[in-house]
Amino acid sequence: MEKIVLFDNKINCCGCGACVNVCPQKAIDMKEDECGFLYPRVDKKKCVGCKLCKKVCEYQNKMPQKQPVKVFAAVNKNESQLMNSASGGVFAAMAKLILESGGVVFGAALDFKNGHAIPHHIFIENEEELHRLQGSKYVQSSIGNTYVQAKKFLEQGRSVLFSGTPCQVAGLYGFLNKDYKNLITIDLICHGVPNAKFFDDYIQIENHRRRGKEVVGYSFRDKKKGWGMNGRIDIKDISGKIRKVYVPARVNSYNTLFLDGEIYRENCYECKYATRCRVGDLTIGDYWGIEQEHPELLGKYGFEEKKGISCILANSSKGILICERNSNMLQLNESTFSKVSNKNGQLKKPTQRKKSREEILKLYSKFGYEKIERWFRKKYKKQIITHFIYNKIPRSLRIKLKRIVKG
Numbered sequence: 001m002e003k004i005v006l007f008d009n010k011i012n013c014c015g016c017g018a019c020v021n022v023c024p025q026k027a028i029d030m031k032e033d034e035c036g037f038l039y040p041r042v043d044k045k046k047c048v049g050c051k052l053c054k055k056v057c058e059y060q061n062k063m064p065q066k067q068p069v070k071v072f073a074a075v076n077k078n079e080s081q082l083m084n085s086a087s088g089g090v091f092a093a094m095a096k097l098i099l100e101s102g103g104v105v106f107g108a109a110l111d112f113k114n115g116h117a118i119p120h121h122i123f124i125e126n127e128e129e130l131h132r133l134q135g136s137k138y139v140q141s142s143i144g145n146t147y148v149q150a151k152k153f154l155e156q157g158r159s160v161l162f163s164g165t166p167c168q169v170a171g172l173y174g175f176l177n178k179d180y181k182n183l184i185t186i187d188l189i190c191h192g193v194p195n196a197k198f199f200d201d202y203i204q205i206e207n208h209r210r211r212g213k214e215v216v217g218y219s220f221r222d223k224k225k226g227w228g229m230n231g232r233i234d235i236k237d238i239s240g241k242i243r244k245v246y247v248p249a250r251v252n253s254y255n256t257l258f259l260d261g262e263i264y265r266e267n268c269y270e271c272k273y274a275t276r277c278r279v280g281d282l283t284i285g286d287y288w289g290i291e292q293e294h295p296e297l298l299g300k301y302g303f304e305e306k307k308g309i310s311c312i313l314a315n316s317s318k319g320i321l322i323c324e325r326n327s328n329m330l331q332l333n334e335s336t337f338s339k340v341s342n343k344n345g346q347l348k349k350p351t352q353r354k355k356s357r358e359e360i361l362k363l364y365s366k367f368g369y370e371k372i373e374r375w376f377r378k379k380y381k382k383q384i385i386t387h388f389i390y391n392k393i394p395r396s397l398r399i400k401l402k403r404i405v406k407g
């Protein structure tokens with residue numbers, strides 16, 4: 001029997017797990033490499049050589065086909081949904097619509113168990129659980145068997161909304177091998193993903209730092225001080241009380257390495273979905289640069305920038321239809337692809353690979369995250385000190401200083 005080679009080079013595997021989901025023999029599982037990235041592995045004893053795993057690999061077999069037909073700047077009108085979202089809360093509005101019609105919504109949740117972080121795809125069937133899927137988790141989420149679950153719901157005739165990174169949405173289409181009229185997909189504008197082990201090892205540093213207390217939640221985007229990249233960590237003490245600690249992105253090792261694109265999965269630097277051509281019926285992201293592209297939409301009666309603004313690319317008739325059906329929940333304003341992509345480079349090309357990536361991941365695989373933390377504190381010392389000094393300056397003076405610097 002011919003030996004199945006799932007990928008010849010790591011840049012040809014995005015880790016979506018479509019091959020794992022499709023294998024009738026359950027002969028494929030995901031295994032961590034030396035840095036924690038998950039890759040599929042075939043158990044030769046179980047494999048019967050049917051090659052279904054090769055056929056469903058959308059990442060190797062197909063290019064994205066859809067094109068944005070309509071483009072919007074958008075904000076969720078529901079204040080609490082908006083504040084719990086990373087951008088303008090578009091996902092929550094879309095999810096609510098599907099849930100209200102008796103549908104099922106799939107997306108990434110970040111759960112914590114015994115102080116360990118578990119980023120994984122789940123499905124929800126009611127609005128009470130929507131909070132689990134809200135917010136960006138800047139780490140690769142494990143698909144598990146959600147493609148199998150989504151197919152089951154689709155074949156029962158239920159509406160399914162599936163959201164994820166473009167490669168995860170492509171993985172679903174590859175697995176299904178056809179489109180369904182009751183399926184709507186949302187892909188995110190994505191600049192790349194670090195792996196779950198790396199993130200959890202960082203969380204263990206936080207647990208260790210606060211001996212006796214435990215990390216029970218992590219938000220990568222907290223809007224307490226406005227729409228940006230700062231986060232929040234939730235710590236439970238022995239009495240069970242949870243304290244929410246604000247995490248400025250630039251003094252935090254994991255967030256900084258993520259934002260600088262230093263620790264992504266190998267294929268992210270060659271991502272074929274970092275382009276105008278899209279996979280999902282909808283693409284959503286942050287509307288970065290809206291103050292230059294649409295100053296007329298901001299201000300007293302317009303969008304409140306500090307609460308977050310989304311961009312939506314509607315890439316199919318289904319995508320346009322769901323935007324129209326959502327016009328009572330979303331404040332929608334037409335925009336253009338060129339305006340949205342001006343400050344969102346991931347719609348044009350993948351993140352550039354950093355020279356330091358190999359050094360960082362080598363340190364990590366050899367010595368663990370403690371070494372990364374020390375390396376970070378040394379290398380980014382100036383940035384960390386500047387941040388603390390800057391934050392001692394009263395806010396009003398900071399705004400004045402910003403204006404002077406901007407000229």
Ligand SMILES: Cc1cc2nc3c(=O)[nH]c(=O)nc-3n(C[C@H](O)[C@H](O)[C@H](O)COP(=O)(O)OP(=O)(O)OC[C@H]3O[C@@H](n4cnc5c(N)ncnc54)[C@H](O)[C@@H]3O)c2cc1C
Nearest residue numbers: 085086087088089090091107108134135137163191285286
């Ligand atoms: C790894 C990653 C990189 C991103 N890079 C960019 C970027 O470069 N530019 C940009 O404009 N936007 C980027 N985004 C998207 C942005 O952060 C918001 O997620 C998006 O704008 C949706 O915001 P929202 O307010 O509508 O919904 P939110 O409630 O904030 O987001 C929820 C949605 O995000 C999905 N999601 C969250 N984490 C993950 C994950 N780890 N894997 C798969 N799906 C996930 C959920 O399934 C759900 O669909 C990125 C998101 C992720 C997860």
